[in-house]
Amino acid sequence: MLINTVDKRSANDDLFVPTNGLPGFEPISLGIIAALTPKEWEIELIDENFEDFTDTDAELVGISAYTTSINRAIDISVKLRKKGVKTIIGGKHACLYPNELIEYFDSVLEGEAESVWVDIIKDFENNSLNKIYIGEFIDLANYTRPRRDIFNKYNYEIATIQFSRGCVNNCYFCGVPVLYKHTYRQREIQDVITELQEIKQKYVFFIDDTIYCDSKNNQIIKELFVEIAKNKINKHIIVAASINIYEDDEFLNLAKKAGVKVLYIGFESENIDDLKNVNKRMNYKSSSSKYTQAVKKIHRYKMAIMGGFISGFENDTPEKILKRGKYILDSNIDASTLTILTPLAKTPLFESLKKENLLLHTNFPQDWIYYNACNFTIDYNKNRDEIMNAFYSSSLNLINCKNVRKKFFKTLIRTRSFATAKALLVLVKNFHVGTQNCWIVKRIIK
Numbered sequence: 001m002l003i004n005t006v007d008k009r010s011a012n013d014d015l016f017v018p019t020n021g022l023p024g025f026e027p028i029s030l031g032i033i034a035a036l037t038p039k040e041w042e043i044e045l046i047d048e049n050f051e052d053f054t055d056t057d058a059e060l061v062g063i064s065a066y067t068t069s070i071n072r073a074i075d076i077s078v079k080l081r082k083k084g085v086k087t088i089i090g091g092k093h094a095c096l097y098p099n100e101l102i103e104y105f106d107s108v109l110e111g112e113a114e115s116v117w118v119d120i121i122k123d124f125e126n127n128s129l130n131k132i133y134i135g136e137f138i139d140l141a142n143y144t145r146p147r148r149d150i151f152n153k154y155n156y157e158i159a160t161i162q163f164s165r166g167c168v169n170n171c172y173f174c175g176v177p178v179l180y181k182h183t184y185r186q187r188e189i190q191d192v193i194t195e196l197q198e199i200k201q202k203y204v205f206f207i208d209d210t211i212y213c214d215s216k217n218n219q220i221i222k223e224l225f226v227e228i229a230k231n232k233i234n235k236h237i238i239v240a241a242s243i244n245i246y247e248d249d250e251f252l253n254l255a256k257k258a259g260v261k262v263l264y265i266g267f268e269s270e271n272i273d274d275l276k277n278v279n280k281r282m283n284y285k286s287s288s289s290k291y292t293q294a295v296k297k298i299h300r301y302k303m304a305i306m307g308g309f310i311s312g313f314e315n316d317t318p319e320k321i322l323k324r325g326k327y328i329l330d331s332n333i334d335a336s337t338l339t340i341l342t343p344l345a346k347t348p349l350f351e352s353l354k355k356e357n358l359l360l361h362t363n364f365p366q367d368w369i370y371y372n373a374c375n376f377t378i379d380y381n382k383n384r385d386e387i388m389n390a391f392y393s394s395s396l397n398l399i400n401c402k403n404v405r406k407k408f409f410k411t412l413i414r415t416r417s418f419a420t421a422k423a424l425l426v427l428v429k430n431f432h433v434g435t436q437n438c439w440i441v442k443r444i445i446k
């Protein structure tokens with residue numbers, strides 16, 4: 001059995017909880033594990049975005065968890081081990097803190113599964129599982145395409161696919177450079193095309209941390225877009241990108257031809273000092289005055305933008321947070337996520353705050369449930385209630401039905417593409433579960 005965990009104690013259905021899994025998106029890593037498992041094995045997936053795990057008679061249970069859901073993973077494992085079921089934990093948190101987890105699981109998989117999963121299975125069959133397995137970073141020319149049949153059980157609206165792993169940037173709050181040790185790798189283009197041809201959903205989300213990289217790697221991404229168009233893949237594609245993508249007309253044009261409909265861009269803040277403090281280089285080079293220009297340009301290529309924004313910077317006040325919410329609402333950005341600045345495990349932000357004794361919750365692993373981007377975890381000596389009230393008020397305002405509807409029609413007008421506006425709405429619906437009952441969402445997404 002493979003379990004994608006969600007910790008209800010940490011989840012917040014109304015807001016965006018990026019570190020606790022997203023409903024509607026296929027858990028691709030478990031699809032890869034399934035593909036690596038010998039064919040004669042019977043595999044069942046439990047995705048807690050759809051149903052809670054209760055019990056199983058499986059012999060081996062692989063559990064995947066983010067940092068915020070690690071306590072749920074621990075609870076499941078403790079229960080299963082009591083009745084003799086072997087458990088293995090993998091995923092981001094296991095890569096970052098393998099030693100923290102040793103006592104709760106039979107095995108901990110640190111790193112990428114591809115290079116060690118076959119050994120794990122053999123060791124299990126020989127009743128000789130090791131406590132820790134270290135998976136090396138693989139050459140993505142040897143990528144294993146996920147077994148998508150295990151996803152059939154649930155109604156995933158958005159298929160996920162991966163072209164690259166890692167990121168060339170180093171934003172201090174981001175877990176990606178830490179996880180991938182500042183490396184960046186890409187897959188073979190033809191293999192990605194074959195995988196896209198296997199996907200049945202209309203909406204495809206590239207889970208790459210950013211699709212817009214540096215000049216050398218962007219050249220290969222452009223080739224990927226050319227091949228997607230040439231092979232008439234005909235999907236509505238969503239990617240994450242950095243703001244400087246707007247300066248590259250050739251890239252935007254090829255992305256459009258490949259079917260890219262929505263760009264998720266981390267704007268983080270409109271304030272240059274905030275951006276400098278978290279080393280968001282490409283943004284402060286662009287500066288907030290250029291945000292408007294960037295969004296306008298991207299709209300010309302019939303693509304919409306979901307912007308990621310952060311609250312709770314060192315210099316933030318409740319007034320500033322409310323102002324940021326208003327800025328997002330009044331801007332031409334089509335949709336947004338507003339989260340609280342969170343020192344994700346092992347990031348430069350986490351380490352420096354830990355050194356200065358500024359972390360509010362340090363009783364780990366229990367306290368990881370607070371690190372979900374919707375809680376205040378930094379002791380900035382501020383009135384936390386006021387900050388949280390401003391954050392909630394801004395966040396909920398951005399995703400209330402009236403504003404979702406307003407933004408939808410504006411996107412339609414600005415991009416002059418119904419397919420783009422609809423793709424954006426599909427993304428909004430799956431990011432912000434609370435919008436599922438909005439009239440516009442129900443009406444447009446049948």
Ligand code: SF4
Pocket residue numbers: 167168169170171174175176177209210242266
């Ligand atoms: S926030 Fe985005 S651009 Fe910055 S390091 Fe993370 S993935 Fe890269």
